[in-house]
Amino acid sequence: MTIKVGVIGAGNIGADHVTRLASQVVGSAVAAVFDVDAARAEQVAAGAGAVARSSALEVIEDPGVDAVLIASPGELHAEQVLACIAAGKPVLCEKPLATTAADCLKVLDAEVAAGRRWIQVGFMRRYDPGYQVVKNTIDDGTVGEALLAHMVHRNATVPGSFTSEMAMTDSVIHEIDTTRWLFGQEIVRTTVVATKPSPLAAAHLRDPQIVLLELAGGGVVTVEVFVTCQYGYDVRCEVVGSTGVVALENPTANALVTGGRRIEAVPADWRVRFGATYLTELQEWITGLRAGVVGGPSAWDGYAATAVAESAVASLETGEPVAVGLVERPGLYT
Numbered sequence: 001m002t003i004k005v006g007v008i009g010a011g012n013i014g015a016d017h018v019t020r021l022a023s024q025v026v027g028s029a030v031a032a033v034f035d036v037d038a039a040r041a042e043q044v045a046a047g048a049g050a051v052a053r054s055s056a057l058e059v060i061e062d063p064g065v066d067a068v069l070i071a072s073p074g075e076l077h078a079e080q081v082l083a084c085i086a087a088g089k090p091v092l093c094e095k096p097l098a099t100t101a102a103d104c105l106k107v108l109d110a111e112v113a114a115g116r117r118w119i120q121v122g123f124m125r126r127y128d129p130g131y132q133v134v135k136n137t138i139d140d141g142t143v144g145e146a147l148l149a150h151m152v153h154r155n156a157t158v159p160g161s162f163t164s165e166m167a168m169t170d171s172v173i174h175e176i177d178t179t180r181w182l183f184g185q186e187i188v189r190t191t192v193v194a195t196k197p198s199p200l201a202a203a204h205l206r207d208p209q210i211v212l213l214e215l216a217g218g219g220v221v222t223v224e225v226f227v228t229c230q231y232g233y234d235v236r237c238e239v240v241g242s243t244g245v246v247a248l249e250n251p252t253a254n255a256l257v258t259g260g261r262r263i264e265a266v267p268a269d270w271r272v273r274f275g276a277t278y279l280t281e282l283q284e285w286i287t288g289l290r291a292g293v294v295g296g297p298s299a300w301d302g303y304a305a306t307a308v309a310e311s312a313v314a315s316l317e318t319g320e321p322v323a324v325g326l327v328e329r330p331g332l333y334t
């Protein structure tokens with residue numbers, strides 16, 4: 001059985017996902033593509049043997065579409081995911097589930113009312129082999145009790161439109177989900193700490209920033225987000241346990257050893273670092289759908305991550321710690 005996917009948003013990651021679903025994932029095909037840029041939609045659809053549609057709703061309601069992948073800008077996600085639930089179509093929504101916790105709750109309410117899971121959120125790090133080793137090492141007790149973690153999220157550069165708030169909502173949101181998943185706990189408070197700004201960051205941008213994430217069980221995670229680090233895409237983490245440490249380094253394909261030095265490449269960008277991870281994410285989504293199952297990061301995970309990111313934005317503005325207030329977790333997500 002082939003799952004015929006409709007894709008909404010054919011930009012950076014949407015176009016990549018179309019290629020993966022059309023030619024690399026086993027058991028999927030791309031049936032329809034929509035993007036506000038009609039020429040881009042036509043081009044991406046043609047490359048995948050799909051048709052370009054003239055609205056998101058046309059994709060969602062297309063009887064030839066079994067499942068939907070949303071890769072449009074974040075502020076459109078809630079409305080498009082709600083339309084998928086109304087149409088009874090499973091959906092993989094790129095992060096964020098929605099840009100406000102209030103909108104995420106509307107999505108949660110709709111999914112709970114539908115009585116089953118339709119939504120997977122694109123927190124792909126959970127499918128990364130390196131992160132999975134960290135998770136398994138914590139879960140099997142090899143490093144004792146996990147106490148704290150240090151995380152680093154650095155990009156070489158960002159577009160001029162990138163803001164200090166986006167460092168929380170677009171970048172650190174990955175560390176927020178990773179933290180919740182690795183520790184199996186909710187984040188209860190965030191604090192954003194001002195640091196000396198890089199002279200190479202745009203004047204409007206506070207960069208780098210340090211974010212403290214406090215967990216319900218008392219653990220603390222530090223996240224350094226530095227989106228103009230110049231040298232590459234550097235995502236690492238180190239979890240400190242009561243009897244040991246488990247660290248995630250950049251995956252190394254090759255190393256040059258010369259002149260008394262060992263030189264390893266840093267990935268150029270997120271496509272290089274997580275390309276294989278996105279493929280695993282999509283393959284598991286499709287394999288699940290073929291078996292009639294929606295798994296992976298849930299709408300609850302999407303809601304919790306956005307709520308924490310929102311608190312980080314509030315802390316960025318005030319410099320004070322900000323509590324995260326989550327609603328009670330519905331039974332669908334336990």
Ligand code: NAP
Nearest residue numbers: 009010011012013014035036037071072073074094095096
């Ligand atoms: P992008 O390159 O700007 O692509 C978004 C595309 O959606 C653009 O072609 C945009 O067209 C189009 N669009 C605008 N309004 C639309 C609408 N109403 N319906 C359908 N398409 C519409 O952005 P991106 O980098 O691919 O990011 C897309 C989403 O994926 C974001 O939510 C982002 O956070 C997420 N993302 C996730 C990861 C990850 O690691 N999981 C990585 C990258 C991105 P115009 O350019 O003409 O507006």
